[in-house]
Amino acid sequence: MRNYVPIQAPTIEKPASDSSYAYQEYLPSPALTPYVACYWTLDYQASSLQQPLHRILPDGCVDIIFNLKARDASTSGFITGLMSSYEAMRLTQDQSLFGIRFFAETVRPFIHYPASDFREGPVFLEEAWGLEVNQLNEEMVAAQDSAHRMELVERFLMGVLGRSNVRSEPLLENSMQYLYAAKGRITVRAMAEKLNYSERNIRRTFQKELGVSPKVMTEIIRFQNMLQELHQAKPTRFTDIAARYGYYDQPHFINNFRRLYGMSPKQALK
Numbered sequence: 400m401r402n403y404v405p406i407q408a409p410t411i412e413k414p415a416s417d418s419s420y421a422y423q424e425y426l427p428s429p430a431l432t433p434y435v436a437c438y439w440t441l442d443y444q445a446s447s448l449q450q451p452l453h454r455i456l457p458d459g460c461v462d463i464i465f466n467l468k469a470r471d472a473s474t475s476g477f478i479t480g481l482m483s484s485y486e487a488m489r490l491t492q493d494q495s496l497f498g499i500r501f502f503a504e505t506v507r508p509f510i511h512y513p514a515s516d517f518r519e520g521p522v523f524l525e526e527a528w529g530l531e532v533n534q535l536n537e538e539m540v541a542a543q544d545s546a547h548r549m550e551l552v553e554r555f556l557m558g559v560l561g562r563s564n565v566r567s568e569p570l571l572e573n574s575m576q577y578l579y580a581a582k583g584r585i586t587v588r589a590m591a592e593k594l595n596y597s598e599r600n601i602r603r604t605f606q607k608e609l610g611v612s613p614k615v616m617t618e619i620i621r622f623q624n625m626l627q628e629l630h631q632a633k634p635t636r637f638t639d640i641a642a643r644y645g646y647y648d649q650p651h652f653i654n655n656f657r658r659l660y661g662m663s664p665k666q667a668l669k
């Protein structure tokens with residue numbers, strides 16, 4: 400049973416009193432919970448006084464994003480692939496985004512291709528879904544609020560799911576369930592023993608479907624679960640939590656955290 404909600408907020412370095420930035424997450428309907436981690440919105444009003452840094456963390460997910468300020472509605476929707484490291488960018492313009500965060504192992508029925516095909520950069524929805532998606536793009540841009548956009552998206556996704564003859568790779572799904580259950584604290588060998596498959600077969604499946612190795616996915620899931628606990632804990636407990644996730648010395652913990660977050664734990668969690 401999956402019990403995994405990746406952390407993305409807070410994703411911006413800004414003063415706590417800054418009202419120009421708003422990030423929200425919303426749960427999907429029960430019918431879509433096997434596929435969608437959450438819906439999210441990001442709104443930002445740019446000013447000449449500050450250009451904050453927007454930080455995106457690797458979370459083991461694939462996103463469909465609608466740029467609600469796009470000049471051409473037909474190019475407002477795009478797919479971004481699974482990330483294996485953080486990204487940081489300066490916000491210099493107004494932003495209004497609506498996102499669908501899919502679990503990478505169950506997104507294939509919606510995008511019709513392996514998630515690995517989207518690792519190189521964003522792909523317009525039209526390329527994956529054809530011209531019919533342009534109506535959704537236009538409706539999403541014209542919608543008055545997030546509640547209406549979620550209704551539009553859910554109706555569209557349920558339609559795509561009902562028509563799709565593409566299914567997720569069972570070995571990948573089962574492997575990921577063990578990863579989630581172990582909070583990333585499981586080796587490929589242990590996974591192979593539980594699934595009664597060879598390690599080579601599992602590695603090949605992850606690379607083909609996701610474009611990353613099971614080791615990379617394990618690191619992401621472990622990091623995200625650890626991050627959940629660190630956000631809720633006092634700084635005095637950071638060392639104990641890190642050790643529980645396999646980081647037995649401080650340099651190892653800090654170096655790994657910097658690689659996936661781009662900052663030290665002390666900077667990120669202050």
